Amino acid sequence: MKLLTLLYSFYGRIGRGSYWLGVAIILAVCVLLWLSASLTAPSGSAPEIYTQAISLFLFMLLLLVPVWAALGTKRLHDRGKRGWWLLAFYPLPVLLFWFASARQEPIVPLMILSGMLLLWGVIELGFLPGTPGENAYGPNPSTGLTGQDGKTTLPGA
Template sequence: MKLQKILFSFDGRIGRRTYWLAILALIVAGLISTFAPFLLDSEEAAVLMVALTSQFIWLLSLWPILAVGSKRLHDRNKNGWWLLVFWLLPFALFCGGVSIYLFNDPSTGRSGDFSTGSILIFASLPPALWGIVELGILPGTKGPNLYGADPAQQPA
C-alpha cells in the first residue's frame, strides 16, 4: 500500500507493523516541527514560531492519525467510529477531570473537587488502554473481511 493511501485514505486495512510505523512517523514529524523553531537564533522568535505553528501542525496530523486508526480498526473487522471510544472518550474524561481538579469554584473561592476530578482522570485510562490493545496489539482478522483483503497476505 502506498504511503499516500496509508496516511490519507480511510479505505482498506493495515497491519500492526504499518500502524505503529505510521503513528511513530507522525509523532516524530510533529515533535520536529514543534521544536525546530528553537534552533533559531532569537529565543523570542522561537517561542513565537512554536506558539503559531505547533497547534497547526498537530491539527494537520489529525487526518492521518484518524485514517491510520480507521484502517487498523478495519483490519480488526470494526468500524472506524470506534475511534470515538478509544480516543475522544478518554480525552474528554481526562480534560473534564483536570478542569474539575484545577479550576476554582467562583462562588466559594475554593479549588475544585479533588475526588470527582481524580475519578474522571482515572476513568479515562480503561478506554485508552483498550484502544491501545485493540489498535496496536491484537492481530487482525484472518483472510478478507468487510473492509478488504488481509494485508498480511498481500505482497508488500
C-alpha cells in the same frame, strides 16, 4: 501500499506493522517540528513564545490528526470494527480527562476511566491481531514485505 495511501486513506485494512510504521512517522514529524520550533523560537517576551507554541500545536493538529484518524480507522477495519470506534479511544478520553482535571478538586475516577480508554485504544489498535481472512472492509493484509507482484510493499499492506 504506497506511503500516502497508508497515511491518508480511510479505506481498507492495515496490519499492526503498517500501523506502527505510521505511528513512527507521526512521532518523527512531531519531533522535527518541535526541534525546528525550538531552534527558531523568539527570545522575547512570554506572549511571543506562547503564540508560537500555540501556532505550532494547531499546525500539528491540522497536519497529523487526519493521518492518525486514517491509520486508526484502517486498523479498526482490520479488527472488523467501524472507524467510529476511534472516537472512544482518543477524543473521548481527552475530553473526560480535561473535564475531570478542570475542577478545583479533580474527579479521580473520571481520570482513571480516561486512562483506561486510552490504554484500551493502544491495545486494540497496536497489539491485537486483525480478523483472519477477508472481512467487510477488504482482504486480510499480507504480513510480508513483498507483494504478489514481487515488489516491496509496506508491512501489513
